[in-house]
Amino acid sequence: MKEQTNIPTGKVERAGKFVTTGLKVGTNYLKHYSKKLMNPSLSKEELHADNAEDIYETLSNLKGSALKVAQMLSMDKGMLPKAYTNRFAMSQYSAPPLSGPLVINTFVKTLGKTPNQLYDKFNMQASNAASIGQVHKAEKWNKALAVKIQYPGVANSVKSDLRIVKPFAIRIVGMNEVDMDKYFDEIEGKLLEETDYQLELKRSIEASAQCAHIPNLVFPAYYPELSSDRIITMDWLQGFHLKEFLEHNPSQEIRNAIGQALWDFYQFQVHALKRVHADPHPGNFLMREDGTVAVFDFGCIKEIPEDFYINYFLLTNKEVLKDEVRRKEIYTNLEMIHPSDTEKEIVFFSGLFQKMIDLLTLPFTVDSFDFGDEMYFSEIYDYVDYLYNLKEVRESKVARGSRHSLYINRTYFGLYSILNDLKANINTSQARIQSMIHI
Template identity: 85%
Template sequence: MKEQTNIPTGKVERASRFVTTGLKVGTNYLKHYTRKLIDPNISREELHADNAEDIYDTLSNLKGSALKVAQMLSMDKGMLPKAYTDKFAMSQYSAPPLSGPLVINTFVKTLGKTPAELYDTFDVKAANAASIGQVHKATKWGKELAIKIQYPGVASSVKSDLRIVKPFAMRIVGMNEVDMDKYFEEIESKLLEETDYKLELQRSVEVSTLCAHIPNLVFPQYYPELSSGKIITMDWLKGYHLKEFLLKNPSQEARNKIGQALWDFYQFQVHQLKKVHADPHPGNFLMREDGTIGIFDFGCIKEIPEDFYVNYFLLTDKEVLKDDVRRKQIYTSLEMIHPSDSDKEIAFFSTLFQKMIDMLTLPFTLPEFDFGDERYFQEIYAYMDYVANLKEVKESKVARGSRHSLYVNRTYFGLYSILSDLKANIKTGLPAL
């Protein structure tokens, strides 16, 4: 893959890249409808493929929060056409890497030495490249090490990138700026945390230590003396990313063991630690044929407030939700319905949410669940598509859902997606609340 020799860091330059991409997408639409006049049978798949290529090309060169958005979208298979999710999934671990001179410059600026002075060997060619940083392989003390290096300008461009994205998001979801602010504040705070590698190092050591007792999980050791605000040094973990792992045709036993380990990992964090690794995309896991899984990258950690936690998981209690008064209290606490809603709106959205909740929480209500059941996910995607196209939903100008639900929901959607790809059959259920 071709390396990048620079990343646009100025606000004007980055904004102009977004504008140029918008013009390309507009041209693609014009070409598509011109072709369709000649041949009415032409599908939108070619249009989606062209747009996905142009958008990803821009985002992958901008990197940072711009590319992170694509990464987040790639995790939700029901949100975008397949051409987009397939292309955007590349941002998880195979984005265009930075060139050697830029990598060396980061070491000199933050650790005061070149890689050659710090390690016995250092591969200047990146092994993996994602949205916030890229990984290089090195050796020291007779160990194989993974060196995570942050892209230049990522931290300083978070706020400006989100300001550019915000108007598009408002147009898509039909909300005003005030309602969207709480979500963008949450995203901005998490993206800024992800660019703080000192914080990530601290969290990586803490969470991996607390979760070390969970069977079949493998965590790297971290080396603070070879880390900085832009560099993290850790053990090199062996294994395969999800796509590579599935191509090896692993046994159902291995799929189930990995699926169980992931489920237990997330349940322990949510219910015991009340904070969770909120970036469950396949690029952060390395799977092995013996059923073990390596986990790293604790840059995005969502701390879960107690009040939100209690009400969120009361949604899995069917007996509690049968009580209309109690259910309304829970929905109001989670900001799914609002004090300004009319009785008609409360009834409409309560019914809408109830069905969605019943579907999404099904694994929590059963002792065992088969995530290989494609009918389950097809039903979820079909219902979400139905909801998105309802007139009442489109015309609602109120942001529904607490800001805390953004990353907690994202965590479970990402986990479900991986378990679905693994076709894992695992023990689920919830601890007593």
Template identity: 65%
Template sequence: MKSQTSVPTTKVARASQFVKAGVKVGGNYIKHYSKKLLDPDLSKEELHNDNAADIYDALSELKGSALKMAQMLSMDRGLLPVAYSDKFTMAQYSAPPLSGPLVVKTFKTYFGKTPTQLFDRFDSQAVNAASIGQVHQAWKDGKKLAVKVQYPGVADAVSSDLKIAKPLAVRLLNLNERDIDRYMGEVESKLLEETDYELELRRSIEISEACANIPDLVFPKYYPELSSKRILTMDWLDGLHLKEFLKTNPDQEIRNRIGQALWDFYDFQIHTLRQVHADPHPGNFLMRADGTMGVIDFGCVKVIPDFYYDNYFRLVNPDTLENAELTEEIFENLEFLTPADSPKERVFFSDLFKEMTLMLAEPFAVDSFDFGDDAYFTKVYAFAEGLANIQELKNSKVARGSQDGLYVNRTYYGLYAMLNELKARVTTTKPEWLRSKKELV
């Protein structure tokens, strides 16, 4: 893959990339409808492929929050046409890397030394390149290390990138600008945190030490003396990303073992630590033939407020939805229902969110769940697709759902999607208070 010798850092240069992508997308539409005049049965497959390639090429040159947006969208199967999600998946660990001189410049800025002066050996060719930074192999005192180097300028461009990207998101996702604005602050704060490698270093050490006793999980050791605000050094972990791992055709026992480790990892973080690795895409996990799994990248961590936690997870207990008064109170607390709703709207949205809650909580309602059950995921994706066509949602005067739910829901969505790809059956451990009292009788 060809490396980049520079990254656009000024607002004008970055805005120009979005404009260029928009012009190409417009040209693709003209080309598509011109062909459709000759062939009325022409599908949009070629249009989606062309648009996905052009948008990804533009975002990959910008790096940072622009490319992170593509990475996040790639996790939402059913939200975008397959061509987009397949192409944007590359943002998880296969973006175009930066050239060697730019990497050296970053080291000189933060350490006053070149990589070869800090390490016994440093490979200037990146082995992985994602949205915020890229990873190099290095060696020091006989240890093989992973060194993550942040792209220049991405931290300073987060806020302006999100403003520029909003029209593109509105067009691609067919979302209301009001809905996007509601969550923009949450997204912006998380992206700014992801560019702070000193914060990531502290969280990485804290969470990996807290989760060290969970079976089959492996965490790297981190090196503060070889890290800075834009450079992070840790032990190198061997393993394969999910798609490559599945190509080795692991048996069901290994799939279940890794799936259980994933479930237990998130169960402990959410219910014990009340903060969670909120970026569960395949690029952050390294799977091994022996059933163990390495966990990396604690840049995106969602701290879950107690008020949100208490209300959100009360809905997981199936007894709650049988109590209409309690359910309505929780829906109000989670901002699914608002004071401005008419009686008719309250009934409609209550029924809608009850249906959604029951569906997404199905794994919690049993002691073990087969995430290889494609019928369950077909139902979930069909429901999500149907939401986009509900006029009451489109015409609603308010955006619904607490902004705290954005990354909590994304966490579960990503976890479920990975478990589905693994085709894993797991024991769905949970706090006792989330179990129905009927189970305990």
């Protein structure tokens, strides 16, 4: 893969890249509609593919928050045309890497020495490159190490990048720009945390220790003396990213073991710790053929407020939701319905949300669940598609859902997606969850 010798860091330069991309996208639309005059049956697939390619090329070269938004969108399979999700998924672990001189410069600036002065061996060629940083393999103390290096200018460009990328995200997803600030404020806060490698190092050490008892999970050791505000050094762990792992045709037993480990990992964090690894994309896990899974990258952690937690998980209790007054109270607390709603709007949106809740909480209401059930996921995606095309939803004057739901929903959606790809059949019983909490 071609390396990058520089990353645009100035606001004007980064904004200029988006203007150029906007012109390309506009040209793609003109080309599409010109072809459609000749062939009225032409679908939008080619248009989506061209737009996805042009937008991804810009985001992958800008790195940082811009690319991170693409990564987040790639996980929402029911939200975007397939061409976008497929292309944006590349941001999870295969964006263009930085060149050697930029890597050395980061070491000298933050640790005062070159990689060759700090490690016995250091591979200048990146093993993986994603949105916020890239990973190199090194050796020291007769150990294989993974060294994560943050891209230059990432932290300083978060605010300006989000202002630039917001219209793109809204246009791609098809939302109106109504009351969206609370969500983008949440995203901005999380992205700023992700650029704080000292905070990530602290959280990684804490979370690894707290979750070490969960069967079939493996965590790296971290090395503060070889880390800085833009570098994190940890053990190099063996394993495969999800796509590679599945190419090895693992047995159902191994798929189930890994799926169960991931389910337990997330339930323990959410219910016992009230904070969760909120970046569950395949690039943050390594699957292994012995049924274990390695977990790393605790840069994105969502703290769960107690009142939100209580109301959110009442949604999994069918008996509570049968009480119409109680249900309305929960929906209001979670900002799914608003005090300004008319009675007609309350009835309408409550019905829509109840159907989605019934679908998404199904695994919590049974003792075991087969995440390989494609009909289940098709029903979810079809219903999401139906919601996004409803006039009443698209023209709603308020954004529905607490800001806290953004990363919690994303966490569960990402987990479900990985379990679906694994075709894992696992124990999802309340008894299992309670046992994880009280270990």
